[in-house]
Amino acid sequence: MTPLTRQWAKRLAASTKPAYLLLPDLIAEDLRVGRLSPRDRMPTLRDLAADLQLNYTTVARAYAEARKRGLIDSHTGMGTYVRGSSPAIQLRGGSGAEMTMNMPPEPEDINLLAGLRDSAARLMADASLYDLMRYQDFGGAPQDREAALRWLRPHLPDCRMDQVLVCPGIHSVLTALFSLLARPGELICVESLTYPGLKAIAAQLGVQLHALLLDDEGPDAEAFEHACRTLQPKALYCNPTLLNPTTATVSRARREALADVALRYSVPIIEDDAYGMLSRQAPPPLATLAPELTYYVTGLSKCIGAGLRTAYVHAPGARQAQRLAGALRATTVMSSPVTNALATCWTLNGMADAMVQAVRQESLARQTLAARHLGHHAPAPQPEGFHLWLPLDSDWSVVEFAGYLRTQGVGVVASAAFSTDGAPPDAVRICLGGPMSRDECDAALRLVRDTLDHPQHPHATVR
Known part of the structure; x- marks a missing residue:
């Protein structure tokens, strides 16, 4: 039995869903999270039936269903291979309601x-274009760091200039931190549901992710301490405010408990506060509870616009900031001076704060629409956030539900994309933001509601 089929056997034993329908779901999930890749060879029917203790006919039906969904191909004399989708990133045509990113x-x-446009125009009119097109010292020009301090101080009152870096987006910071703190094969603790990009980073670097159980207050502190005692993790990664995907915010008591464990075992903390600026009710950051261990990471892409790839990092100390700058320089050379100049302009003239307030208000309006249409399906709403975690309690499987909505022009993300423990709940994440208007968001939410209230044929995703 392989590790993959061992996991399938465990999932089959824990589910009441017919095996011939669950197996294709598991193949789709493993393809999505990288445990399977296009062109991987699948076990033969007899081998898989033996590994999973199923009869031959059930496994044959499961493979037939997987072929129907476009997940695998079988050829006489060659065996069965994962088909999957192209590994290339598809270009979007701008049609439909984009609820995946x-x-x-x-x-x-x-x-x-008008204020954003006019201040950007004045910036470019007054700037030295050659200065903006030259290589820069890593970490941002002095005015960029001043803007970073202004952005950070409402959450980190004691932040210092020599501990701050201006970086090209949060994702690049996380890549650099993982490469700095852990070597291939070493372990970092994360939430059992977490940012999918983190899983991609870990897979690329060969870093192992250890899932911590989530409850209503956040990652389990006792599980974190047990991991520290027995597994010697190299860091704790946490997205404590408006967690992507569940929208949950870690309570103050749980933050204190996690910080206490990290301090006792000297485990660095990576605090990804991408959504923290949107929340007016969040407890103090972990960085205020364990400042000597915490890399506090935030930025502008999740509260102003995804294309504004400027992130700010407050490292535990000046020496750690210098080491992180070296890791970032090796992977990204530098952040764009043009993007930094725009972010600095809007931060210092107050336009960034005005934009955050407008995003909050628009998020509240869209969460109100979501509550109106989906309230009886018990989503987990957060008024200041712009995504929604929707449990599925209908006849749909998660994969079929997400696939069907995609055929209708509405993109949602199945829970497996976020799972780090191999046991994702029956739920999807829905983004309520992006370029769609409020009316388009309303129409998309109506479609989601109608799909849940009136389930289609189980194979409606197949065309």
Whole structure:
């Protein structure tokens, strides 16, 4: 039995769903999270039946269903291979309601847009273009760091200039931190549901992710301590405010408990606060509870616009900031001076704060729509956030539900994309932001509601 079929056997034993329908779901999930890749060879029917203790006919039906969904191909004399989808990133045509990428809404405020446009135009008119097109010292020019301090101080009152870096997006910071703190094969603790990009980073670097059980207050502190005692993790990664995907915010008591464990075992903390600026009710950051261990990471892409790839990092100390700068320089050379100049301009003139407030208000309006249409399905809403975690309690499987909505032009993300423990709940994440208007969001949410209230034929995703 392989590790993959061992996991399938465990999932089959824990589920009441017919094996011939669950197996294709598991293949789709493993393809999505990288445990399977296109062109991987699948076990023969007899081998898989023996490994999973199923009869031959059940496994044959499962493979037939997987072929029907476009997941595998079988050829006489060659065996069965994973088909999957192209590994290339598809270009989007702009049609349909894009609810897969987690992007902030785009407020339709004429005065706000005019202010952003006019200040950007003045910036470019007054700037030395050659200065913006030259290599820069890593970590940002002095004015960029001043803007970073202004952005950080409402959450980190004691932040210091020599501990701050201006970086090209949060994702690049996480890549650099993982490469800095852990070697291939070493372990970092994460939530059992977490940012999918983190899983891709870990897979690329060969770093192992150890899932911590989530409850209503956040990652389990006792599980973290047990991992520290027995597994010697190299860091704790946490997205404590408006967690992507569940929208949950870690309670103050749980933050204190996690910080206490990290301090006792000297485990660095990577605090990904991408959504923290949107929340006015969040407890103090972990960085205020364990400042000597915490890399606090935030940025502008999740609260202003996804294309504004400027992130700010406050390292535990000046020496750690220098080491992180070296890791980032090796992977990204530098952040774009043009993007930094725009972010600095808007941060210092107050336009960034105005945009955050507008995004909050638009998110609240869209969460109100979601509650109206989906409230009886018990989603987990957060008024200041722009994504929604929707449990599925209908006849749909998660994969079929997401696949069917894609055929209708509405993109949602199945829970497996976020799972780090191999046992994702029956739920999907829905983004309420992005380029779609409020009316388009309303129509998409109506379609989601109708799909849940009136399930289609189980194979409606097949065309």
